[in-house]
Structures are given as C-alpha cells and as structure tokens.
Amino acid sequence: AQSVTQLGSHVSVSEGALVLLRCNYSSSVPPYLFWYVQYPNQGLQLLLKYTSAATLVKGINGFEAEFKKSETSFHLTKPSAHMSDAAEYFCAVSPSGFQKLVFGTGTRLLVSP
Amino acid sequence: DTEVTQTPKHLVMGMTNKKSLKCEQHMGHRAMYWYKQKAKKPPELMFVYSYEKLSINESVPSRFSPECPNSSLLNLHLHALQPEDSALYLCASSPDSSSGNTIYFGEGSWLTVV
Numbered sequence A: 001a002q003s004v005t006q007l008g009s010h011v012s013v014s015e016g017a018l019v020l021l022r023c024n025y026s027s028s029v030p031p032y033l034f035w036y037v038q039y040p041n042q043g044l045q046l047l048l049k050y051t052s053a054a055t056l057v058k059g060i061n062g063f064e065a066e067f068k069k070s071e072t073s074f075h076l077t078k079p080s081a082h083m084s085d086a087a088e089y090f091c092a093v094s095p096s097g098f099q100k101l102v103f104g105t106g107t108r109l110l111v112s113p
Numbered sequence B: 001d002t003e004v005t006q007t008p009k010h011l012v013m014g015m016t017n018k019k020s021l022k023c024e025q026h027m028g029h030r031a032m033y034w035y036k037q038k039a040k041k042p043p044e045l046m047f048v049y050s051y052e053k054l055s056i057n058e059s060v061p062s063r064f065s066p067e068c069p070n071s072s073l074l075n076l077h078l079h080a081l082q083p084e085d086s087a088l089y090l091c092a093s094s095p096d097s098s099s100g101n102t103i104y105f106g107e108g109s110w111l112t113v114v
Helices: none
Strands: A003-007 A010-014 A019-026 A032-038 A044-050 A056-058 A064-068 A073-078 A087-094 A107-112 B004-007 B010-013 B018-025 B031-037 B044-050 B053-057 B064-070 B073-079 B087-094 B109-113
Touching (some): A010 A019, B010 B018, B053 B064
Parallel strands (some): A010 A107
Antiparallel strands (some): A019 A073, A032 A087, B031 B044, B031 B087, B044 B053
16 A cells, blocks of 8 residues: 655754755556645645656745655745744655555644744 | 525534534535544545535545535535644635635634544
C-alpha cells in the first residue's frame, strides 16, 4: 500500500530562517502527493500538490516542494519563516485508482522570534 | 468559492443520544468524504460518497451512519457513541473520486462524548 513518512514530529526554526519539512513516499509508480497545513483548531488547507506536470511545485504562502524520484522524496520548503507559519503540516499521498488521501503522521512547525 | 461548511462546530453528546453532523458544499463536487481526526494524529478516512452513492466504508462501526441526501449535502448520524469516539470530524469534497483531485476540507466539527 502506498504511504508517506514524515521525518520529525516537531521542527523548530527562528523567524526568517529556512523551513524544511521532510516527506518520503513509498510507491513503485509516481503517485499524487500533497502538502496540507492545519492551524490550531481548524480544518486542513491545501498548500500544494504534485501531479507529475512539474517536479518543482509552488504553493500558497511562499511554500514550495520538489519531487525527487531518485530519493522518493517530496520535501516542503520556505526560504524565510514567518510567525504565522506555526502550524501542523501533513504530507499525503493519493493512491492511483481512487481518491483516498493517506496522510503522514504530521510535523509541527514551531517558529520563534 | 472553495468552501466546505460544517455544522455544528462543537457538539457534546451523551452515550445514549442521537445527533447528526452536517456538511454542505456548493462547488459542484460529486465526491464527498468524512474523516476522523484524534488529537495529535493525522486524519483517517471513514466514508467516501461518489455521485451520492456510498463507495468506501473503512470498516467504521455502525454507530456512525452516513447519508448523502443530494450532491451538495452530507450528513453523519451518530448514535450510541463511546467516549473514545470524541474527535474532530472533518468533511471534505472533491470534483470527483478520481485519484489526484484536490480534496477540500471543512473546518471540522469537534465532538465530545460524555
């Protein structure tokens, strides 16, 4: 079964620093991959998704992710963290054939002044 | 308008109560979903409706009963729940149930079973 693994349950950065959240997928064929953000006490908001059109995907709020087949990775980055980026980030995969999101365990991003 | 609306936002119910969670979208989407999210955990799929028909039931206990009255509405009927069912229940929709479509989530309904 297709799955994703998020390394690091918590990531702490200083405001203005680079944000790097890691996600690796397990799939024999390139899957559909997503990053969602969940702010405290809210639902999930789509940041970006990979559908094989381009390996570098740009999303909202300055985030982007690069699909690397050789590393089976889809890491999320942002050049400069802002306090408002503090949230839970979920990587998710949609197995081919049917729309069913399988989420990673999540990474909580903490941003300090 | 990319919005999925869920009501109520908060619900407290006893173990013998019957209550319902409601979800609405007006994006013309033909697939709708219920996810359950426990504290500090990722969302887990419960049900998928495709063109108003139940297409996936992830072995959810029968005390949870979904209903899709029309293409815009999705309900989750609750009966005889247990305290461990307390969680955030997320409704979502997508254009259809094909793999790769963006799934749009609502804000969720916080359920507490006492």
